[in-house]
Amino acid sequence: TSDGPDQSQTVTIIATDAQGLTSTVAFTLVVNNQAPVISMDAVSVTVKEGTAAFMTGTISDAGMDTVTLAASIGTASDNGDGTWTWLFDTNDGPDDSQMVTITAVDSDGAIAQTSFELIVNNAGPVLSFDASSPLLFEGQTATKSGTIADIDGVATLTASQGTIVLNPDGTWTWTDITSTSFEAPPQRVVLTATDQDG
The missing domain is CATH 2.60.40.10 (Immunoglobulins)
Known part of the structure; x- marks a missing residue:
């Protein structure tokens, strides 16, 4: 058999002797389907x-x-x-x-x-920007811009100092007014991007 239940049927066996006399017996063949x-x-x-x-x-x-x-x-x-x-x-x-x-x-x-x-x-946000460190005079405004991308959306973008603006198109701009003190040391600014999964 190869196809259940389509091959289920009544099977008839006929026996015929040399004088042409016959005898018949029938039974039911049941072919059950098997699942894949x-x-x-x-x-x-x-x-x-x-x-x-x-x-x-x-x-x-x-x-x-x-x-x-x-x-x-x-x-x-x-x-x-x-x-x-x-x-x-x-x-x-x-x-x-x-x-x-x-x-x-x-x-x-x-x-x-x-x-x-x-x-x-989860895959973390990808933050990119120009890595150069501009030299500024006291009292000038420092700026930096770049892009940010995350497949499930960026929840927040923060800076350790200064002000950062995240735009709907995935670009951002950071600004900070430099110290008025000529002797102020260089400062490292850390940007932190957090997606909706934390």
């Missing part, structure tokens, strides 16, 4: 937010059934060679972390599932 068998190549996958998560595995079906794949999140594809591939574009760690279930359903409605853990780590 699906497995994964790893129990978990770990990525940084903003990157694609990827998982592979194998799938088979004992009969001639067509098997359809579905994923609880992302996209699961049957590669046609006994393997499957799952892809998901992450954008928010750790909030995208979850258990992912791949479901295989054959054309007779039998279901098989496998699950793995998706771990999405």
Whole structure:
């Protein structure tokens, strides 16, 4: 048998002797469907937010059934060679972390599932600026500008001194009035960017 329950039927056996006399017996053949068998190549996958998560595995079906794949999140594809591939574009760690279930359903409605853990780590903001240190005279205003980017949004941008303005387009400007004392030593300014995940 190769396809249950489609091959279920009544089977008739007819015996005929040399004189042409016959005897008939019949019975019912019941072919039960078997669910697909699906497995994964790893129990978990770990990525940084903003990157694609990827998982592979194998799938088979004992009969001639067509098997359809579905994923609880992302996209699961049957590669046609006994393997499957799952892809998901992450954008928010750790909030995208979850258990992912791949479901295989054959054309007779039998279901098989496998699950793995998706771990999405948060990626910190990327802060950039011109690293030069301008030489200023006392009383002049020091300025510095740059850009900041984070895939799940920047919550705050602060400076250890001076005033900083964060613009909606991801650019920022820092200003500070220098000391009026000629003997004031050089000062180090620290900018701190914090995303919504802290």
